[in-house]
Amino acid sequence: xxxxxxxxxxxxxxxxxxxxxxxxxxxxxxxxxxxxxxxxxxxxxxxxxxxxxxxxxxxxxxxxxxxxxxxxxxxxxxxxxxxxxxxxxxxxxxxxxxxxxxxxxxxxxxxxxxxxxxxxxxxxxxxxxxxxxxxxxxxxxxxxxxxxxxxxxxxxxxxxxxxxxxxxxxxxxxxxxxxxxxxxxxxxxxxxxxxxxxxxxxxxxxxxxxxxxxxxxxxxxxxxxxxxxxxxxxxxxxxxxxxxxxxxxxxxxxxxxxxxxxxxxxxxxxxxxxxxxxxxxxxxxxxxxxxxxxxxxxxxxxxxxxxxxxxxxxxxxxxxxxxxxxxxxxxxxxxxxxxxxxxxxxxxxxxxxxxxxxxxxxxxxxxxxxxxxxxxxxxxxxxxxxxxxxxxxxxxxxxxxxxxxxxxxxxxxxxxxxxxxxxxxxxxxxxxxxxxxxxxxxxxxxxxxxxxxxxxxxxxxxxxxxxxxxxxxxxxxxxxxxxxxxxxxxxxxxxxxxxxxxxxxxxxxxxxxxxxxxxxxxxxxxxxxxxxxxxxxxxxxxxxxxxxxxxxxxxxxxxxxxxxxxxxxxxxxxxxxx
Numbered sequence: 001x002x003x004x005x006x007x008x009x010x011x012x013x014x015x016x017x018x019x020x021x022x023x024x025x026x027x028x029x030x031x032x033x034x035x036x037x038x039x040x041x042x043x044x045x046x047x048x049x050x051x052x053x054x055x056x057x058x059x060x061x062x063x064x065x066x067x068x069x070x071x072x073x074x075x076x077x078x079x080x081x082x083x084x085x086x087x088x089x090x091x092x093x094x095x096x097x098x099x100x101x102x103x104x105x106x107x108x109x110x111x112x113x114x115x116x117x118x119x120x121x122x123x124x125x126x127x128x129x130x131x132x133x134x135x136x137x138x139x140x141x142x143x144x145x146x147x148x149x150x151x152x153x154x155x156x157x158x159x160x161x162x163x164x165x166x167x168x169x170x171x172x173x174x175x176x177x178x179x180x181x182x183x184x185x186x187x188x189x190x191x192x193x194x195x196x197x198x199x200x201x202x203x204x205x206x207x208x209x210x211x212x213x214x215x216x217x218x219x220x221x222x223x224x225x226x227x228x229x230x231x232x233x234x235x236x237x238x239x240x241x242x243x244x245x246x247x248x249x250x251x252x253x254x255x256x257x258x259x260x261x262x263x264x265x266x267x268x269x270x271x272x273x274x275x276x277x278x279x280x281x282x283x284x285x286x287x288x289x290x291x292x293x294x295x296x297x298x299x300x301x302x303x304x305x306x307x308x309x310x311x312x313x314x315x316x317x318x319x320x321x322x323x324x325x326x327x328x329x330x331x332x333x334x335x336x337x338x339x340x341x342x343x344x345x346x347x348x349x350x351x352x353x354x355x356x357x358x359x360x361x362x363x364x365x366x367x368x369x370x371x372x373x374x375x376x377x378x379x380x381x382x383x384x385x386x387x388x389x390x391x392x393x394x395x396x397x398x399x400x401x402x403x404x405x406x407x408x409x410x411x412x413x414x415x416x417x418x419x420x421x422x423x424x425x426x427x428x429x430x431x432x433x434x435x436x437x438x439x440x441x442x443x444x445x446x447x448x449x450x451x452x453x454x455x456x457x458x459x460x461x462x463x464x465x466x467x468x469x470x471x472x473x474x475x476x477x478x479x480x481x482x483x484x485x486x487x488x489x490x491x492x493x494x495x496x497x498x499x500x501x502x503x504x505x506x507x508x509x510x511x512x513x514x515x516x517x518x519x520x521x522x523x524x525x526x527x528x529x530x531x532x533x534x535x536x537x538x539x540x541x542x543x544x545x546x547x548x549x550x551x552x553x554x555x556x557x558x559x560x561x562x563x564x565x566x567x568x569x570x571x572x573x574x575x576x577x578x
Contacts, residue, residue, distance in 0.1 A: 162246035181482040182548045185441030191480040196543055198477055202226045202326055203536075207273060208562060211533065213526040224324040229277060229312065231329050233267040233300060234493040235292065236516040238509065242501045262509045264516055265292045265300065269312055269327075270489045272532035275525045277312055279319050286312045289513070294378070302337035303372065306468050313472050326475045329465065330487060335478070336463050340364065341388050343461060345415070345452035350432040352414040359412040360384040386410075391457040392422065398457075415448040427451050485538045485551075491531035496520050533562040540564050546572075553577045 101123065109118040128135045149155050181187060205226040208216045238261030267288035269277035278285040288308055290297040309327065316325045329335045338344065340363035353359050365373045365381040373381040390398040398421060402408045419427050426445075433449040434440075445451055452458055462470065469476040484490045499519040506512070534555060540563050541551035550572055554564055557571065 159248070163248055163251075165246070184482075187481045187483075189442060191483065191542060195477065195480050196539065199539060200543065202228065203539075205324070208536075209272065209529040209533070210562075211530055211559075213529055224322065226326060227271050227273050227320070227323045228326050228328055229269045229271050230487050230489045231267070231269050231308075231327060232487060232489045232493070233265055233288070234496075236264045236266070236497070236500060236512060238262040238264075238507050238512045239505065240497070240501060241503075241505050257505065257507060261507055262512055263292050264509070264512050265290050266516060266520065267300065267304075267308060268489070268520070270492060270528060272488075272529045273323075274320075275523075275528055276520070277315065279315055284311075284315050286315065291509070298378070300334060301372075302334050302464055305334055305465055309465060309468055310472075313469070313474055316474075317472075324475075326477060327469055328477050328479060328487070330479045330484075331481045335465055337465070338461055338463055339467075341385050343388060343390055343458050345449050345458055346437065348415050348449065348452070349412070350415045350448050352408065352417065353412055358410070361387050387412075390418070390455075393456075398422075415452060419448065419451065422455075424451065485555075486535050488528070488531040488535040491534065492520075492523055492528060495523055495527065495531075536562045537564065541568075544568065550577050 102119070105119045105123045105126075106116070109115065109122060112118075149158075203226075204221050205223055206228065207225060210216060239257045239259060240261070241256075243256060265288070267286075269286050271277065276285070276287070278287075286308055288300075288304065290300070290304075292299050312327070313325075316323075341361060344361070347361075349359055362382050362384050365383040367373055375381050387400055390400060392398050398418070400413055400418065402411050402413060413421075415432065416428050419425075427448060430445065430448050430451065432447060434447045437449060439446045439450045443450060444454065466476045479486050496516075496519040499522060500515055503515045503519075506515075537555050537558065538551050541554050544564065546554065546568075553572070553575065554568060558564055558568075
């Protein structure tokens with residue numbers, strides 16, 4: 001590697017030292033005896049300079065010469081004032097040189113493959129250093145035409161350093177924002193017309209913190225302070241360790257355990273005010289721990305979610321009654337489950353079933369206490385019941401099955417018959433359902449299923465979870481689909497998993513649980529607040545009309561901001577982000 005005009009070897013243990021402007025040792029490639037010791041035409045013009053430099057050292061012996069210390073050891077003089085050669089100069093000891101000033105400089109530059117310009121620069125630098133011992137070179141990084149990696153010594157040092165840090169550094173591309181479905185019209189419509197308006201009203205009464213974890217002060221509307229509690233679940237795997245990293249090409253292959261290993265699901269609530277939801281003494285917690293799988297604890301059900309919500313409301317009512325609490329869940333089927341037997345157009349047939357057949361709904365069978373009934377193979381027992389009644393526009397009940405006295409008593413009427421009773425005659429000609437029920441965004445009358453799905457009596461049915469919260473005086477909001485960036489607990493999971501992967505590998509389930517709980521408890525409240533600020537930054541971006549790509553760009557650019565600046569649109573235009 002070339003530092004200005006000097007070749008050096010840098011044996012240092014840390015990458016930061018590799019890039020430092022001062023270096024620890026330098027290597028002399030050839031002894032002085034191998035250099036050409038003759039004179040050059042320009043040596044005569046340097047004689048006066050030689051004498052002037054010698055006198056400037058204030059030493060007794062004027063025969064001292066700096067012209068050929070090592071490989072014109074100016075490399076040592078400039079960077080290591082404590083080397084023996086430098087000590088001899090300071091002490092006034094004789095240091096004979098076989099050539100004069102110009103010849104010595106040229107020998108040094110020729111040995112490095114450089115020319116006369118380098119020679120002149122070298123002598124200039126030496127004189128500056130002799131006048132001022134604090135003068136040191138500044139490395140012109142970025143101005144070279146050759147890569148620093150052509151130097152074998154530097155490449156070796158970097159190679160060794162990368163092997164030291166090993167798995168802590170990876171060249172794997174970091175995952176970006178989830179994009180599939182993010183910009184669907186119906187998703188954006190719900191985001192802009194339902195979620196964000198509700199959030200902005202509540203946000204005005206929330207407490208906020210800066211990136212330095214300092215509480216922000218300012219006017220707030222009257223009313224209780226709002227605390228938003230974000231909910232989610234995360235799965236840790238026993239064999240989830242970092243495998244991608246830097247390895248030497250000749251290093252032996254190290255075996256590792258195949259497969260993900262035993263899973264452990266953990267469900268929690270989190271807020272920027274208090275962190276994980278628990279009582280002040282830590283004895284009560286909303287944490288759910290289960291081993292998912294058919295042969296383990298099964299899977300998270302709507303009943304589990306409701307139980308967790310009730311536990312959360314118990315803690316909040318007992319310990320934090322002075323706040324207004326809002327639960328925020330993502331749009332998953334478990335969270336959106338409706339009571340069994342209530343209206344749902346999803347699987348209704350268009351016509352009346354054939355003779356001897358009927359259409360009913362299959363629900364979970366429950367015992368007298370309301371708990372699900374399980375079969376010997378540990379699966380949940382099912383039973384079939386009739387769907388509940390709908391309602392006409394005036395609010396009167398509309399039976400979905402033929403009444404007593406009808407030739408098909410108790411048989412499902414079919415969607416066509418139900419639509420006709422509602423006066424929706426034109427819709428009778430529609431087909432039953434769009435393919436896979438994937439109707440066009442914001443469609444109104446594309447199929448019978450979609451028409452019924454959007455009727456007031458079908459849409460205004462609260463989910464089990466929302467009904468549970470509303471009954472106890474708590475508010476619940478659902479996040480838009482495919483918007484994980486709005487739920488800052490996702491960042492808590494990511495942070496915890498990164499720390500979890502640093503633990504020694506183990507296939508034991510008790511060790512898995514120990515590591516998982518430890519890393520979750522290690523997340524500081526200040527870190528959670530920074531995660532919350534980042535999610536709020538995305539919300540503010542969507543309020544300002546940005547799409548997902550623009551919001552992700554803004555989140556990276558304006559670090560530490562909770563609200564994006566007024567110059568946002570101009571910055572987007574300059575960056576050509578669309």
